[in-house]
Amino acid sequence: MTKIRWGLLSTANINRALIPAIRASTRGELVAVASRDIAKAEAYAQKWEIPQAFGGYEDMLQSGAVDAVYIGLPNHLHAKWSIEAMQAGVHVLCEKPCATSLEEVDAMIAARRETGMVLAEAFMYRHHPQTKLTGELAHAGRLGEITLVRGAFDFYLPETQRQPDNINVRLVPEYGGGCLWDVGVYPLSFAQFIFGGPPKWVLGTQQIGVSGVDEIFAGQMGYADGKIAQIASSFATPFHTFVEIIGTEGRLHLSKPFVGLDEGRVMTFTPKDGPAEVISVPEKALYLGEVEDMHAAILDGAPNYLTLEETRNHVKTALALYESAKTKSLIQLL
Ligand SMILES: NC(=O)c1ccc[n+]([C@@H]2O[C@H](COP(=O)([O-])OP(=O)(O)OC[C@H]3O[C@@H](n4cnc5c(N)ncnc54)[C@H](OP(=O)(O)O)[C@@H]3O)[C@@H](O)[C@H]2O)c1
Known part of the structure; x- marks a missing residue:
């Protein structure tokens, strides 16, 4: 096998980001799409020039x-279909969050072990040179000792996607909806990347909307030696993202840490006693890295860059934050 034959499992909106990435990769080709509805699959295949259409994921x-x-797929279906795919001998790149319970994520990890298939969580931003450079600067001590990571991912879900006949999957509680699961996991995972693991404790606060899911979520996460991360996410705010990493020697600010990295992104380092300096970052198409990472894992046997231990910790931390918000109490993880 020299080229990976990719299939899209559903006609999700986000496929639009993956289709050009698979096509831009040197070792992948897009060969099929599956939908619950064959007419939808066929129309989608025609529109995106995909050779084969299936009227069922299983098919x-x-x-x-x-x-x-x-x-x-919507979050509540990630584990089920990842496991079914691996058991059918198919490798899996699964959207974030990989699952919304630890039982599910453990079942996914067990299926990966039993089948030998590759399984990775699709946190595309982790593969971008800006994130990798941030990690190098932070871990090499350029910022001194890191004491605080702050980050947010907010956007506005329009009224048209709040109507019962056109409800966005993010607003459905039983689909694993909620802004922490949807976009709060970005700053959460960034903090975990910088601090090297899950927090010792978390404190979460949420505003539940009429939808029944959290539409604003703020979380605080505590690490060893008093280090702190503060994260925020929202479905009720004009689009805004940022990450700041603050150390004893200065502050690194990322204007676009998660999405839209292909245009107008700025990364700035402000030393504690000097002027701010813009740090240049090599360009790379945002979604290409996770596709190439899958190819290296499948074709070369390389380990996935984002480990399943990290994925499990993302889920564990988000669950603890939800528990904290629900019980209005600080939750200890370690
Ligand atoms: N990494 C990123 O940049 C990024 C960005 C956006 C979203 N995401 C993630 O991608 C996933 C999908 O998000 P999306 O906005 O693309 O979702 P979406 O457009 O609503 O698509 C979800 C797809 O799932 C299928 N599906 C199966 N059962 C369903 C059900 N009960 N209700 C609704 N759809 C069902 C549908 O495809 P068929 O009808 O064809 O079967 C549908 O098109 C989420 O996990 C989200 O967190 C990631």
Whole structure:
């Protein structure tokens, strides 16, 4: 096998980001799409010029036509279909959050072990040179001792996607909706990347909307030696993202840490006693890295850059934050 034959498991909106990435990669090709509805799959295949369409996820998995699938389903279906894919001998790139319970994430990890298939969480920003450079600067001590990580991912879900006949999956409680699961996991995972693991304790606060899911979530996470991370996410705020990493020697600010990195991104280092300096970052298409990472894992046997231990910790920390918000108490993790 020299090229990975990719299938899209659903006609999700987010496929639009993955289709050009798979096509831009040197070792992948997009060969199929599956939908619950064959007419939808066929129309989608025609629009995006995908050779094969399947009227059921299972049909595509059992067809022998695909080596790997991209899973952009609503959150509550990530674990089920990742496991079914691996058991059918198909590798999986699964959207974040990989699961919304530890039982599910453990079942996914067990399926990966039992089947030998590759499984990775699709946190595309982790593969971008800006994130990697941030990690190098932070871990090499350029910022001194890191004491605080702050970050947010806010956006506004429009009224048209709040109507019962056109409800956005992010607003449905039983689909694993909620802004922490949807976008709060970005600053959460960034903090975990910088601090090297899950926090010792968390404190969460949420505003539940009429939808029944958290539409604003603020979290505080405590690490060893008093280090702190503060994260925020929202469905009720004009679009805004940032990450700041603050150490004893200065502050690193990322204007676009998660999405839109292909245009107008600025990374600034402000030393504690000097002028701010803009740090240049090599360009790379945002979604290409996670696709290439899958190819290296499948074709070369390389370990995935984002480990399943990190993925499990993302889920564990988010669950603890939700528990804290619900019980209005500080939750100890370690
Ligand atoms: N990494 C990123 O940049 C990024 C960005 C956006 C979203 N995401 C993630 O991607 C996932 C999908 O988000 P999205 O906005 O693309 O979702 P979406 O457009 O609503 O698509 C979800 C797809 O899932 C399928 N599906 C199966 N069961 C469903 C059900 N009960 N209700 C609704 N849809 C169902 C549908 O495809 P068929 O009808 O064809 O079967 C639908 O098109 C989420 O996990 C989200 O967190 C990631």
